[in-house]
Amino acid sequence: MHPFEYIRATDVRQAVATAAAGPAAAFLAGGTTQVDLMKDGVLAPQVLIDITRLPLRGVTAGGGVLRVGALTTMEELAADPVVAQRLPVVRESLLLAASPQLRNMATVAGNLLQRTRCRYYRDLSCACNKRAPGSGCGALDGHHRMHAILGTSEHCIATHASDLAVALVALDAVVHVHGAGGERAVPLTGFYRTPGEDPSVENALEPGELITSVEVPLLPEGARSGYLKVRDRASYEFALASAAVALVITDGVTRDARVALGGLATVPWRSRAAEEVLRGAPVTPEACAAAAEAALSGASPRSGNAFKVKLGKRTVARALSLVAGLPG
Amino acid sequence: MHPDDRGVPAEVQLRLRVNGVLRELWLDPRVTLLDALRERLGLTGAKKGCDQGACGACTVLADGRRVLSCLMLAVTCEGRDITTIEGLGQDGGLHPVQRAFIACDAFQCGFCTPGQILSAVALLAEGRAGPDDQVREFMSGNICRCGAYPNIVAAIRMAAGDPGRAPF
């Protein structure tokens, strides 16, 4: 690990000011991404600002909205009774992720900001346009079984690995950000950046900005939701494909639908096309299949991950079917 | 504390409570909690299996919750209560989970065992010793390459007070 100066932040303004003031600085929360990548040499901040003592923890609900402090851990959020009752898709996306130990360390904001698992990104000996713009992409004709088929560019096909982000993107969550220029709110659906021409830009944060909280609108009473994660082994693995789904159904007809995909795209992938297919239509296996088709439209697979097109469609269809309570 | 001219990180002072004892250390901020425990405090029960949060061998308890010490910088643990396997015994004897692991042969080479035991202790405290599938799921963050998993589940059952499932 590259040497760095360690600073413990005492309040948000000081943390943000420190980050803006000096040389390359990074925030340290749970550390499950930050420490990991610093050990690999992928990240090498000169200043590390420990924000774990900032008062940004806790979950409150009111006015139809759940407010989650940025430093709330994954386990804490999963255990919240309002989440369990009103947002099963969030609870499931958390409990199907990582391991209990990691969930006790990782924070909600850190989870949203986690970096890709791509082994070309994480290995300094490999070409990677995200880590070193212009150096190429080793995954394109290397091993890309876990890589993205949606939102890709010729410069990067790395998958976004967060499960929670997929659920929150489906629910239209909003991140609150504190920067040198003040506070702002960014809808999560507009927060992430696909790789495009410059894969090194992953989201809307300006340098030195800190996420302080996440707001999640509660689903209406009577809504059903769930998260389906498909992976090779039974646990402790990132998704081959996943789907966050929420449905409001009355008299067998879908009144409202939310669909987002994970494991398949370079960013948490909200599919309004799938939602369109479902809205106003009777809840049937055919509707689920049609929504799944729509969700994967525009996919551009490569030889090593072409199976994800079929798997992705079946995952979406299955998730919809399970949440809708369809038989079989 | 600023790095000196050669970029050498100055050491940072840390007060760490480990197994109930307050320890004072000056540490390179790059040192992980795992390496601080092993190399500086002689507590080698926590093991380095991957050093990247993918195996669970480094599991310790921080304020009673199970965490991976390889991904924690020691300097961030100021004021936290760390429990390692060495701190688990009760009144000079073995903790019920330790006894159950022996009775159920829940280990072979023993390398993952301290992490498994602390994880199991936490699982019991979390109230997750329900059906076998729940125990398996919530112990899946601790890899055992020797494959002692079924016996680990049996040991947890035994420690949870359910003697009917012990294999022997």
Next chain:
Amino acid sequence: MTTATETARLVGADVDRVDGPSKVTGAARYPADFGFEKLAHAVLVQSTVAAGRIRRIATAAAEAAPGVLTVITHRNAPRLARAPGGLGIGPPAPLQDDRVVHHGQYIAVVVAQTLEQAVAAARLVEADYETVEPLLDLDDPRAERVDNAAGRDVSRGDVAAGLAAAEVIVAATYTTPVQTNNPLGLFATIASWDGDLLTVHDSTQGPAFARTALAVAFGLPETSVRVLAPFVGGAFGAGLRTWPHVVLAALAARVVGRPVKLVLSRAQMFTSVGYRPPTVQHLKVGARRTGELVAIDHQGIEPTAVEDDYAESLTRATAVLYDCPNLSGRTRQVRLNVACPTWMRGPGEAPGVFALECALDELACELGLDPIELRLRNYAEVHPQTGRPWSSKALRACYEEGAERFGWARRTPEPRSMSNGPFLVGYGMASAYYGYVQAPCQARASLGLDGVAVVRSAATDIGPGTYTVMTQVAADALGLPLERVRFELGDSTMPPAPLQGGSGLTAALSSAVHTACRELLRVFVDLAASSPASPLYGCGAQDVTAAGGRISPVQASGPLPGETYTDILARHELAELSADGASARRRDLDAEPGIFAAKFAEVEVDPDLGLVRVRRFVAAVDGGRILNPKTAASQIIGGTAGGIGMALLEQAVSDPRTGRIANATFGDYLVAVNADVPDIDVIFVGEPDPMNPIGVKGIGEVAIVGVAPAIANAVFHATGQRIRSLPITVEQLL
């Protein structure tokens, strides 16, 4: 094993592991756990190309980095001899020239005061290469081919004629990928010199072999080297060789004049301590319509490193498992610019039996025969190659009792005929075999005034329970309670023992321990018998029984009180008595040994998503005498978990042009986690085997053999899809 005067009390009992308390409290010390004054830390730098030469290596920045003590490369490394490979010649000595022969080859070692400093400095070493086109594919026409390198190609009869005359033929190709041992314990070496005396803590499966390897590497007499390994964090074959990093740790310690600790990274565990090589296996099985096998042609191809001679035969089990008159089993090695493969649990047989047992399942299907019935119709009553009887073989009982426990009778033969709700259910089975190995072994037993017997041998216990079962054997042989016996291992200064591999340790060591203990008893009896004051006056070893710590003369009416070992020592004013024991494979038996098992798997398949989960597993094993059913069952359970990984999850993949392992982490290379492994039911059948006085056959390897084909056959039964390429992944089933 037991004579009239020896009672088996502990052998055969479910004794808790004697090293249990030290393992569950964290007191057990693995190689990286030992502390030393002024310990320095070494980190390795690896090549990023697979073939060529190092044109330039720049170390100045690393040398100037904080805390760095030295940087060693091929430019300043001293001459080192090639350390013998334990089995085979082993990899070349490290840092001896500028050649690069595989991706990840060590090109420098950086030593610093702290681990953090060494890691940071290692990143500052830069190398340029002059590359050549590497040999990375089994099909590369430029690569050298070596046939029958393991010397175990086998044939009988006329396989071409047999196939020509067969009424039914199944011909198929099966492939298995690179799989890595990946024990949880990162391999670690701590080396320290005292003048010309080298002491090493190491993750070895054979301290005496590691001692020899280091002595050769450094040109030292063996008496100058001591290797210690009281606990090792798993190995599964990777510790059967002394790898270059061990030599480099010792070299670093010599150069800096301080003890040096070198712990491999998890990524290095994929490239630098061996792995199971990938295989391509062509099977042609010919039979009569009634199921009798008439010919088997089994050809396997696998890579080896350009500079090594590691070879494993893929067809040993094929040659002996069935009564088939015409047979050809051949293995070809292809030399590639890859890291040295090595033994990984069940070497040879695990991949070879996968191919064979899947082919037989295909044949059973083709013939409309139950898979077990097919095996029974071809049961080899005698060794099919030599015609000699088996020393013991309970494979029939494995099939029958295993099938009964599993509920095989519930199986409806049609694929896709069984289901559980939305899931397809499949039942599959496979035979398993591993060869019996027994190398010479020695042990020494001592008993002193504290009344505790100490038995020693330079073996290891990488997890099977060696500490425990040898304590049991010794306790019974000496008539002592368990708590008054201590078995010590893991020190090359102890009497030599074989490598802990190939299922060869338990038979050899238990025999040597038994012999040493019975000899010690005889020494005590002879001494006691010389004194009229002893209740054993005039007795011979055959006249006494030892139990509860007392040696007593036996009479028709039962044993007399006798006296204790310490009584005898005290009378003769001795502090301790010792005796040695040795064992070797007996050559006087006109019989062939073998270890057998039958494996049964139930899988559930989600047909829509292509997901396979193993729901139940039964293993019926003929391992001869089982010294400790609890620890032996754990061996089988562990091998089954490894087999689940082999069948469904594990494959190391490499980049096409560089040979870089592209998934060298525990997050990307998938081993089974707790949720992947169901309850595993283990049955032991059979009887003690006459090959050694204890009757043990050794089960560590057969534990994994047959698991993958049982699962693959179950997947076929569930889905109707025959997957011939491991691991069985989602994309193969979708």
